[in-house]
């Protein structure tokens with residue numbers, strides 16, 4: 001197989017590291033460049049001793065110069081913070097590269113919504129209309145043809161996959177939905193912050209950004225497209241003392257007293273072409289360790305007979321399915337490869 005050269009911009013962060021873990025053994029991609037502003041000039045294995053002896057360990061980190069990087073790389077993964085990504089994406093596109101942006105900069109179709117939730121004006125609005133939301137289960141064909149893919153956020157990946165089929169097939173009401181999510185701490189990135197110090201996170205469990213988290217409009221945007229109406233969602237994120245994983249518990253009001261087995265059947269049908277969405281059988285609820293290091297999104301269903309509500313539990317790995325693995329899946333589609341090329345790892349258990 002003729003491999004395509006790809007670049008990882010922002011290799012010192014958690015999603016950059018996860019991209020290297022996946023690309024290191026990918027049969028269709030060669031790592032042509034890895035960049036960092038702070039670590040340029042060093043080899044990957046100097047930054048990360050854990051990379052010694054791997055195929056990618058000796059790759060030299062360079063400064064993120066779009067002109068130089070684009071010369072050798074067809075596809076660029078941007079693993080940098082929102083705000084920084086938009087100008088970089090534009091610069092790489094101008095150089096003729098195709099871009100998978102892991103940040104939030106091109107996820108919201110409305111730049112006004114971006115300004116409201118991210119607190120900054122979108123400086124590259126002219127590029128917004130060409131961006132495709134990178135959830136392969138929903139936008140497979142558009143992703144394959146795209147030059148700019150807006151890779152979904154980690155929480156939205158878990159919540160949208162849990163709710164989209166039920167809204168599309170009108171199994172439950174679009175009003176009054178609650179998504180209660182818990183994330184491992186790697187979701188907050190690798191940059192040092194007091195809130196993610198060991199003593200602030202270990203042996204504790206906290207809610208944050210209730211009613212105001214910036215992933216809310218992203219979920220509402222995609223779920224509104226599924227339901228065909230302008231949706232509002234209650235999204236409650238929590239930080240839990242584990243490295244990886246997101247578990248979202250979603251509460252919805254069923255339209256009729258449909259059997260849970262019928263719901264599973266409808267979800268299986270919707271996801272019949274996805275190698276990764278696994279519908280759990282009756283009595284089985286997903287756990288984050290079942291998806292660690294993988295692209296799986298596990299969905300469990302319980303009908304609460306007393307309230308009439310359906311409860312959907314969704315588990316993903318925030319760094320793989322919620323970021324870097326999904327980015328590689330999108331690059332697979334952009335390259336004409338099988339969706340799951342290089343992404344068929346089994347979970348790291350226990």
Ligand SMILES: NC(=O)C1=CN([C@@H]2O[C@H](COP(=O)(O)OP(=O)(O)OC[C@H]3O[C@@H](n4cnc5c(N)ncnc54)[C@H](OP(=O)(O)O)[C@@H]3O)[C@@H](O)[C@H]2O)C=CC1
Pocket residue numbers: 009010011012013014015016035036037038039064078079080081082084102103104152153154186187188189190191318319322323
């Ligand atoms: N962590 C997660 O679970 C998820 C993260 N994301 C998104 O992916 C992106 C990367 O996240 P994550 O890896 O966690 O972040 P980190 O904070 O761990 O890493 C950020 C990286 O970006 C580089 N960087 C920082 N500022 C700039 C800048 N102004 N210009 C260029 N490079 C910069 C840093 O390297 P250096 O300073 O050396 O240049 C570093 O390598 C973010 O947009 C994040 O929101 C999306 C889904 C899930």
Ligand SMILES: CC(=O)N[C@@H](CCC(=O)OP(=O)(O)O)C(=O)O
Pocket residue numbers: 082102103104152153154155183184185186187188189215237239
């Ligand atoms: C646990 C944790 O802190 N998670 C992050 C979200 C993860 C992320 O990186 O989101 P974007 O890609 O949209 O930036 C947060 O709540 O801010």
